[in-house]
Amino acid sequence: MNAHPYSPAFAAGGFGFVSGALSVDENGTAVTGRTEALVAAAARLSERLGSVGMTLRDVVKTTYFVTDVTMRDEANSHYELLFDEPRPARSFVEVAALPYGATVEIEAIAHRRN
Incomplete structure (x- = not known):
């Protein structure tokens, strides 16, 4: 049985x-440090994309959920490293808390490139 009632990634059309x-790290433990948290969330995002045969190059839109909106500068710098131009659209939202003590959560929409 899955640990969660949803798909980590779903491909359609x-x-x-x-x-x-x-x-979080590979074991599900929250990663400490602001930049380290961004890197960990991006790594988990990349893994999830891989499960539907896609990569970060296919991403067209992201939504960042963070527990501290002052992470914006670090997130912007990390985004520039993570994605080539033209970079995907992005929303950046502060939330009260995230599961497992995480400080960053990234969701994405990707489109398979021809």
Whole structure:
């Protein structure tokens, strides 16, 4: 049985819809440090994209959920490293808390490139 009642990623009509990827390590433990949390969430996002045969290059839209909106500058710098231009559209939202003590969660929509 799955630990969660949803798909980590779902492909339909050339699109990939990725459930929120948390800033946790491979064992599900929250990663400390602001930049480290962004890197961990992006790594989990990449893994989820891979499960539907896609990569970060296919991402067209992301939504970042963070527990501290002051992470915006670090997130912007990390986004520039993570994605080539033209970069995907992005929303950046502060939330009160995230599961497992994570500080960052990234969800994405991807489109398979021809």
